[in-house]
Amino acid sequence: MNKIWVIGLGPGHPDYMLPIAKIKLSQADRIYGGKRHLEGLDVEGDKVKLLIPLQETIQDIKKYYKDKQVAVLVSGDTGFYSFLETLKRDFKSDELETYPGISSLQYMFSRLNMSYQEAFIGSVHGRRTDLDQVFNKNVCGLLTDKIMTPSVLVDEAIKLGKSGWIHIGENLSYEDEVIASYRLEDYKERTHSSLCVVVMTFD
Ligand SMILES: C[S@@+](CC[C@H](N)C(=O)[O-])C[C@H]1O[C@@H](n2cnc3c(N)ncnc32)[C@H](O)[C@@H]1O
Known part of the structure; x- marks a missing residue:
């Protein structure tokens, strides 16, 4: 069959x-x-x-x-x-x-020349996630969506007392791919593509 x-x-x-x-x-x-x-x-x-x-x-x-x-x-x-x-x-x-x-996240880690074996790997795409637990790791890689945007993730991380970096990967592998990195405290809310993943690293 x-x-x-x-x-x-x-x-x-x-x-x-x-x-x-x-x-x-x-x-x-x-x-x-x-x-x-x-x-x-x-x-x-x-x-x-x-x-x-x-x-x-x-x-x-x-x-x-x-x-x-x-x-x-x-x-x-x-x-x-x-x-x-x-x-x-x-x-x-x-x-x-x-x-x-x-995976889009595997690709993103590769573009950052980073390994992900110690990272929290998951998704906030269409689901409620305990971010406290996610941000407990030094590194996380997350699929995002229109509600759980990079901006929401930065706000939540700051509320939880975190400092560090957010790396945002949009339209990965396509010609209009954009990868940008910001210190959490320097990130200003902006619009991102609906095809977006983030890698966050904490100090
Ligand atoms: C339904 S999930 C599919 C995940 C997919 N199975 C994977 O391994 O990447 C859709 C999410 O994957 C992410 N995604 C998939 N392709 C992407 C790309 N080319 N660039 C950025 N994010 C992508 C986005 O976070 C999107 O919301």
Whole structure:
């Protein structure tokens, strides 16, 4: 029986996709992904399906995956806050085959020439997080969102008596990538891309 391939694309730019991901995409009959994931990929137009709306996509995958080779694209790494967990609500593990990619945070640490083995690694994207616990580590790497922005994270860190640095990575791996670093006390509220991760280091 065909398994559904869940393929991690890396941070976004095709140069950061693993060769196995490119091979699997060339072999798939139907490819589901978000608009950003599908842009810039060298795949035939009629194989490609947008991942929205969710329930229709799931029904569509159910209709085709037994007879056609289906691939679902997710951003970054499959194992780090990806669409994999959503798929697992509707498909059993043995119906899926995942191919990991480079996470946006892994890429960000690399751009800063930093290691992350001692860091708190997580996400404030769409979830409540105990920041006290997060900021207890000397280093943290976080996925952000429109509510938990770099500015909110700086305010919270200062409220908790922290000093140190925030490194903000926007549109990582793309041509308009911006990485900027500020001392917490010098950071002034500003608007960031919706594709944004932070690394914070405390004194
Ligand atoms: C649903 S999560 C997916 C995380 C992904 N699985 C990973 O390993 O990076 C989406 C969040 O990932 C981050 N993200 C993904 N791609 C990014 C990029 N190219 N630049 C900056 N942040 C990115 C942003 O924080 C975004 O809100």
